[in-house]
Amino acid sequence: MLEVRRLSKRFGGLLALSSVSFDVGEGDVFGIIGPNGAGKTTLFSCLVGALRPTSGQVRFRGERIDRLSNPAVVKRGIVRTHQIVRPFRAMSVTENVAVAAYFGAGRRRGADAERRVRDVLERTALADVSGASAATLTIGQLKRLEIARALATEPRVICLDEVMGGLNPAEIVGAMNLIRAIRDSGVTVLMIEHHVHAVVGVSNRILVLNFGETIAEGAPQEVLRNPAVVAAYLGDDVRTEGD
């Protein structure tokens, strides 16, 4: 469904992504892990067209999308959330999500858009604060608002950038359930996450990046046993906690 081939992104002297290749199949939950500065967020930015890759290709359902603008990619059905939340602070929660319903792949208007917004707010447990200003939300609610806005664009692929960062254990369980529900609704999920156990819990495939390069890719348990991954990122304690 999504094919990434030899994707590179250079910022001046820094090679943030170095010839990264992988495939994501329809219905996958595809986890992306790696230390800070590994190029994970840059990868998402290149996938959705927020950044133009220096070289390489991204194909979505056969069509090259690596030269398209971010809004054009959204209209084809790929959307991302922001690790550092970026709500429209002067708008209510409902209005925030309505922007996405209006201008996403669904391009809904009027009562149709309202229905979509209500539905998304229910699914992301934001219905109770729908009228509140986005500036007044807690971090957990803001993370869900990011997801809600992304879902309101009616994506086929959703790229979640650390939606569990800053959440407490109970909220993390809620977020994992939400991700499974998104997958079950037929949306393919890519997720960047630092909580390794959460990624392993919901992903069926995992990609590990370090310094912009792929150091492992495959089924979660297999990847976690990979010595290069252990050395680069996870540390010894994970091996003992392991399976």
Place this chain on the structure above:
Amino acid sequence: MKIAARLLWLAAAIFALAAPLFLERGSLNDLWNLAFAVILASAWNLLGGFAGQVSLGYSAFLGIGAYTTVLLSLKDVNPFVTLPLGALLAAVFSVVIGLPAFRLRGPYFTIATIGVAEAVRVCASTVEFTGGSSGVRMPAASFDFNTNYFAMIALAIVTVALAAWVKNSAFGVALAAIKQDIDAAEAVGVNSTRFKLAAHALSAAIVGVAGGLYAIDFQYIAPASVFDFRLSLSIVLMPIIGGVGTVAGPLFGALIVNTLQIKLLSMPALRDSFLFVYGGLLIVVMLFEPQGFVGVGRRLRRLVHA
């Protein structure tokens, strides 16, 4: 409240349209000036207020409209027939500037618009067909005060109504999202360039028509009058003082600035100080109430209800 506000708008429109029946020429002139200011302020607000793209180059559109009207009238075209063409030329020019300038953000965009407007002024003073720096005069007997008065009032009404419609439309939602966080807006599918260009073109077209009406009324234009940078400044000043990004703000701003100007100009001691007064007003607004006059009104309403 909603209905009361609508009735108030309607009353203001009817008053302005019926004014020639009971007001004398001097007061009608003041109303004409006010309508002109409301048009410029409301039109600027479409891009500057709703989308947060502060342009200091609107004199270019006013001048393009004014010159289109005068130059074509000299070729025996009916002045009012030239207005749509002035609007079109201003809109096309706004897109030509906008394509490169909208790649810039915040103050960089603003500086680019100053540069473009100054370049247009210099061009208009240099090239031959505009009459150079000495300007051009409308053909004799092309002026009828009443026609021009109604045209200006009608354009003001249309502009304010259009602003209200834009604010509540999907277009307005896109502009609001762009204003608050352009990257987040793009991330949910808002094509920011397209919407900024559309808002720019719409406001440029309106200002272009206003420029044509200005030329018909004043009968004489020159680069120093219609392409003046101070004009661009006062176009920005009005919506900011009145309440940037609101529908009523530019109207209040135009009213406040216009009244102040008339008062100041009538006091010999303060004649030359009006820019000083505007500057002070601008600083006070930005420090204490970024929502301007409308923001003060909202605070008072909250106080009353609390």
